[in-house]
Amino acid sequence: MKVGILGTGHIGSGLGKRWAENGHQVFFGSRVPEKAAALAKTIGHGALFGTYQQTCAFAEVILLAFPWSACDAALQSCGSLTGKILIDCINPLGNDYRSLTIGYSTSVAEEIAKQAPGAKVIKAFNSISDKVIRLGADFNGQKASAFYCGDDAEAKVAVQELISTIGFEPVDCGALKTARYLEPMAVLLINVAMNGYGSNIAFNLLQR
Amino acid sequence: MKVGILGTGHIGSGLGKRWAENGHQVFFGSRVPEKAAALAKTIGHGALFGTYQQTCAFAEVILLAFPWSACDAALQSCGSLTGKILIDCINPLGNDYRSLTIGYSTSVAEEIAKQAPGAKVIKAFNSISDKVIRLGADFNGQKASAFYCGDDAEAKVAVQELISTIGFEPVDCGALKTARYLEPMAVLLINVAMNGYGSNIAFNLLQR
Numbered sequence: 001m002k003v004g005i006l007g008t009g010h011i012g013s014g015l016g017k018r019w020a021e022n023g024h025q026v027f028f029g030s031r032v033p034e035k036a037a038a039l040a041k042t043i044g045h046g047a048l049f050g051t052y053q054q055t056c057a058f059a060e061v062i063l064l065a066f067p068w069s070a071c072d073a074a075l076q077s078c079g080s081l082t083g084k085i086l087i088d089c090i091n092p093l094g095n096d097y098r099s100l101t102i103g104y105s106t107s108v109a110e111e112i113a114k115q116a117p118g119a120k121v122i123k124a125f126n127s128i129s130d131k132v133i134r135l136g137a138d139f140n141g142q143k144a145s146a147f148y149c150g151d152d153a154e155a156k157v158a159v160q161e162l163i164s165t166i167g168f169e170p171v172d173c174g175a176l177k178t179a180r181y182l183e184p185m186a187v188l189l190i191n192v193a194m195n196g197y198g199s200n201i202a203f204n205l206l207q208r
Numbered sequence: 209m210k211v212g213i214l215g216t217g218h219i220g221s222g223l224g225k226r227w228a229e230n231g232h233q234v235f236f237g238s239r240v241p242e243k244a245a246a247l248a249k250t251i252g253h254g255a256l257f258g259t260y261q262q263t264c265a266f267a268e269v270i271l272l273a274f275p276w277s278a279c280d281a282a283l284q285s286c287g288s289l290t291g292k293i294l295i296d297c298i299n300p301l302g303n304d305y306r307s308l309t310i311g312y313s314t315s316v317a318e319e320i321a322k323q324a325p326g327a328k329v330i331k332a333f334n335s336i337s338d339k340v341i342r343l344g345a346d347f348n349g350q351k352a353s354a355f356y357c358g359d360d361a362e363a364k365v366a367v368q369e370l371i372s373t374i375g376f377e378p379v380d381c382g383a384l385k386t387a388r389y390l391e392p393m394a395v396l397l398i399n400v401a402m403n404g405y406g407s408n409i410a411f412n413l414l415q416r
Contacts, residue, residue, distance in 0.1 A: 100388075104312035139414035142350060147396070173396060174403040180308070181399060184392035188355070188381060191389060195382040197415060204412040206347035207405060 001158065003027070004059030006052055006074060008035045010130035011089055012065030013043070018133065018166040020045035029055030031077070053079040061085040061158055063125075068092045068101070068108055075115050082118030085155040087162075088179075089125040091186045098190050100183060109149070109179035120155035123179040124148035124163065127186040131199045137167040144202035145169045147185065149178040171205050209366065211235070212267030214260055214282060216243045218338035219297055220273030221251070226341065226374040228253035237263030239285070261287040269293040269366055271333075276300045276309070276316055283323050290326030293363040295370075296387075297333040299394045306398050308391060317357070317387035328363035331387040332356035332371065335394040337407045345375040345410070352410035353377045355393065357386040379413050 004027045005016040012028075020026040020043050027048040030036035036049035048058065056062055056078045066074050068090050075081075090108045092101045102108065109123040125133070127147055137144040146168035150156050156172060163170040173182060185203070193199045212235045213224040220236075228234040228251050235256040238244035244257035256266070264270055264286045274282050276298050283289075296317045300309045310316065317331040333341070335355055345352040354376035358364055364380060371378040381390060393411070401407045 100312055102312070103392075104308055104310070139416045142412075142414055144414055147400075149399075171400060171405075172403060174399045178396065178399045181392040181396035184311075184389040185396055188386065188389035188393055191357075191382045191386045192355075192379060192413065195380055197379075197413070200416055202414045204350075204414050205400065205405070206350055206352055206410045206412050208347045208408055 004055035004062040007065035014133040022165045052077045063087045081116045086119045107179035120152035122150035122159045129199045143169040145205045149173040151176045212263035212270040215273035222341040230373045260285045271295045289324045294327045315387035328360035330358035330367045339407045351377040353413045357381040359384045
């Protein structure tokens with residue numbers, strides 16, 4: 001798959017690396033071209049780089065991996081997003097990094113869908129720590145789950161493939177507005193981590 | 209432990225049964241005395257019954273297992289709750305049973321703590337389905353986690369014991385205000401269940 005990554009932080013670089021290693025054509029976009037170039041070089045596997053606009057023109061699937069505070073400006077510099085699949089992994093964290101700044105009756109994912117009406121928005125990868133993305137989904141034989149939600153069935157198939165390809169167990173949580181509960185889940189994970197469990201933890205959905 | 213259960217619904221009766229079977233002295237309270245009497249009789253193991261006030265006078269630990277809409281009236285009919293440990297398993301569900309009516313900047317647990325200032329409130333058992341409480345925590349060798357939070361260390365020890373005694377893995381999520389993220393987690397579970405997974409599912413915290 002042609003995957004664009006907007007943002008060169010821990011989550012963007014971590015997922016980009018894993019996808020590139022697993023045969024996907026990754027294109028890193030940054031507002032600072034040198035950052036994207038350096039990241040693409042480090043990761044190798046034919047990773048490309050450029051501006052946000054170049055990334056979005058190239059990719060079928062675009063991971064939004066910038067902070068929530070940068071979202072408005074970022075989306076404006078993307079060019080057309082019509083028909084693109086946007087993976088939103090953003091959590092609207094407060095300054096303490098353990099609370100939410102929006103929620104309950106809306107979500108980042110729904111706000112992005114309003115701002116990019118021609119795109120197919122999927123919430124995913126927001127409740128997995130960057131450490132777990134880097135170290136992998138296997139916890140002594142148990143697989144970490146990757147919870148996602150969205151309103152477009154085709155986009156969900158693509159995201160499910162991007163989840164499975166790096167070893168996580170996809171869990172389809174339903175409609176995009178379920179992001180209202182996926183974003184707090186990330187904050188729960190952060191609170192548990194900071195309460196002595198550390199960041200090498202993940203949620204798993206048990207079924208029987 | 210002397211455990212009071214306020215409410216005779218699925219969660220209250222399910223947890224009461226499991227605790228009674230595991231050696232705890234359970235006292236069922238209901239606004240309709242006949243309901244509590246019938247439940248105590250069905251469960252056996254020396255289970256007692258009475259009014260809300262009698263339940264609270266008897267018990268050290270009290271499970272609040274009534275709907276959020278009934279909470280104000282219920283707390284008023286409890287008598288003194290000073291020094292008691294209150295386990296809040298309530299989710300403020302919307303009419304569709306898959307959304308929240310409060311959240312993000314407060315939680316049921318924090319509201320209850322305000323209404324019962326002498327009590328020690330712990331949020332627990334709100335993100336486990338009544339089916340899983342009934343059938344047990346074991347999922348083919350993996351244990352379902354029971355996420356809880358609160359501000360009183362002694363109360364946490366008691367609740368941790370009530371979690372472990374029925375086979376769940378206790379996960380201390382931190383301060384009571386973390387309930388802002390535990391309540392959405394329950395709604396996430398409901399949405400996943402209704403999205404084709406069914407209610408025989410549970411969250412597990414993976415650690416390595």
